[in-house]
Amino acid sequence: MEKMAGITETYSARVRRGLPFRRQRTPDAGADGAAKYIEVLGHDYPPQAAAMPSWLPKTAHGHGAQLTNESRAILANNDDVAPYTAEPDADSLLILTPVKNNAKHLARYFALVDKLKYPRSRISLAFLVSDSTDRTQQMLLESRRWYQEQAPAELRFRRFEIYRQDFFYALARKQRHLREKQQERRIMMARARNYLWTRALQGEQWVLWIDGDLDYYPPNIVRDLMAHDKDVIVPNCLVRRRQVRGRWKHSVYDRNAWQETPESLALIARLKETDFLVEGYKSLKTHRRYLDGFPKNETIVPLDGVGGTFTLVKARVHRSGVGFPTWLFQHQVETEGFAKLAKANGFGVFGLPYYYIRHVVD
Structure with missing residues (x-):
């Protein structure tokens, strides 16, 4: 590797000269006189110990005694990569x-986030701002x-x-809930969600999707949901609307959390591949069971669809490649498509019919 003015030649300089971009070991001495590994981007990598790492299988005749030169080169690459391969941080x-x-x-x-009873040092926040024209x-x-x-420091x-x-x-806004606009709208939401989780997810063990316009959720909700130890789990999201004579009435807001029924499966069997199903419209009865349709003794139930108002996901679900479909997957896109895709990959999806949070009125 050539030097320029006493420093390692940069990536851009090598590209301009048509030279390859690769890491090499060079006898470039550090302050202590020891040789270092140097990458052309400028990051220093200390030399690895001569012994084979403990996580690699040992040969019957000692460390690497029967290895070919090619195998030794592969193991040398492992030495470089292994320190940067970490398990998710617990909790x-x-x-x-x-x-x-x-x-x-x-x-x-x-x-609401400030009231969460969860160690602040274990929480990371990530937002995706899309197409905003206000001060968001x-x-x-x-x-x-x-x-x-x-x-x-304790609030950071x-x-x-x-x-x-x-x-x-x-x-x-007046077209936001039109049935004929839902597929294109939800596809755009799926694109936003996929962009966000693929950019933001690092070493976390859990991912929590929260709507930006929730009205209330209990401070202990994260621990409560984690205690069930499910791959994907949602509470029951309600909305409070004023009724006649000034009374308030709560009803299910998130109709995207549902369980298939024999009637809904019979409907699906008659659909074309290109048919999109969406909930909450009187003109299309899907016959699915929402979270307000379970008896009191069913405190946790398996689901086939979820919404995104407050959805706790084990990060390994996303890491396995399960995201939010922007195409029709079993007649669904976005969050319901995510639930269907998660189940197709062997993950469990559940809901808590009698654990409530509240959404603001649209």
Whole structure:
């Protein structure tokens, strides 16, 4: 490897000269005079111990006695890579929230997160701002500055990340819940979710998807959901609406959390591959069982679809490649498609019919 002015030649310089980009061992001495591994990007890698790492199988006649030169080269690569391959950090939690024009709800969002009874040092936050035209992005930047730089140490998160990715998708608010707009709308939401988890997930053990406009959830909810030790689990998300004579009534908000029934499976059997199913419309009765349709003694139930209002996922589900389909998978996309895909890959999906959280009124 050539030197330029006493330093290792950079990647861009080697590319301009048509030279290969690779890591080599060079006899470049450090302060103590020992040889170092040097990468052309400038990162130093100390030499590995001569003994074969303990996690590699030993040959019958000693360490590497029967190995070919090619095998030794492969094992040398293992020496370099292994220190950067880590197991997920126990009980670490990554909270993911896609947001769009969410400025009016951010104060409540952080007030609820602040009340979580979970070690702050184990929580990371990541937001994806998409197609926003209000102060959402600026408010998140201000929040990160306060939490991570100005707040007392006990209030700081492990990580606080903000991403921006515009999809240039606009839908008038009055059209947001039109049935004919749901497939395209949900596909865009799936794209946002996939962008966020693939960018933000690092060594966390758990991933928690939270809507940016929730009204309430219990402070101990993370521990409560984790205690069930399920791959994917959701509480029952309600919404409170004022009725006649000034009374309030709670009803299920997240109709995307459901269980298939014999009637719904019979309907599916008659569908074309290109048919998209969506919940909550009187013009299309899917015959599925929602979380308000279970008796009191069924405190945890298997589900076939979930929403994204408050969804706790073991990070290994995402790491296995299960994301949010942007194509029709078993007639679903986005979160319901995620549940179907998770089950198809052998993971369990569950809901808690009588564990309640609340969403703001749309």
